[in-house]
């Protein structure tokens with residue numbers, strides 16, 4: 001008599017949350033650990049004045065050096081970053097639960113409500129980023145175009161995802177929502193590329209980035225400290241050139257905030273472009289492989305039903 005082998009622990013784990021294939025579960029886990037971990041670490045940034053831009057309350061900024069020069073200016077920059085953080089952090093947490101099959105099967109009504117809330121928050125967060133686009137992370141054209149592209153991907157995929165859900169086109173709905181969130185998740189991969197490339201370029205050395213004196217003055221907290229290191233900023237302080245920009249060394253190894261900010265500004269756009277390319281390719285490959293698999297499973301089922309019906313007819 002053949003004894004039934006006990007199911008491995010890992011199989012029991014992914015079956016419990018509703019996955020039928022191990023690799024689907026591990027890919028979900030990868031996205032959840034990456035995005036979820038990032039969200040958990042960044043939750044404290046919701047306190048804009050006390051933590052993210054702590055210099056506003058006498059502390060230190062956790063934002064990239066110099067970013068709070070804009071984030072603390074009343075108006076579109078302040079509102080933009082506030083909306084981005086306040087909307088995207090809860091949206092990401094809600095979105096991760098949407099991809100758990102057991103959650104969808106057991107509480108479809110909750111999946112619907114959760115999905116609408118996550119999508120509205122994500123779209124609002126992306127609009128918030130568009131408001132700060134001109135200045136964020138140095139405001140370079142590489143950064144602006146990368147952020148703009150990601151915004152278009154998020155808007156279009158979310159729109160298609162909602163429309164297909166309303167039409168009950170479940171396969172398309174799954175594909176578009178995966179596109180929306182896997183591509184938005186590129187912002188986590190881009191941080192890995194950003195840190196790695198910043199280190200490499202700092203070792204290579206001799207990289208410079210153009211920064212406004214107003215921002216350098218914000219980081220160094222005073223005219224004397226700024227002029228001591230950057231005398232080229234004199235026309236900014238004299239009022240001769242209030243929009244004076246100068247080239248500063250970009251480096252993350254020396255503990256110099258101006259140089260750290262310059263390096264991060266320099267590589268932000270490139271890191272984003274590379275991360276979007278990786279995620280866009282990855283999600284399309286995943287959709288291609290799994291849709292072939294789903295089609296095969298469906299046709300086997302249909303054939304089986306056909307055989308059953310034929311037998312019944314006999």
Ligand code: HEM
Pocket residue numbers: 038039042045063064067084085088089092126129135136137147148150151154184185187
């Ligand atoms: C997937 C969900 C997302 C999460 C969890 C997220 C989270 C964050 C957080 C915590 C920050 C603060 C700075 C930092 O820690 O790096 C930030 C900044 C930023 N995010 Fe997002 N974000 C997401 C999606 C997006 C999308 C889709 C875009 C572009 C369309 C975007 C563009 C930016 C930009 C440009 C900044 C820099 C703001 C600055 O100047 O400090 N993010 N994001």
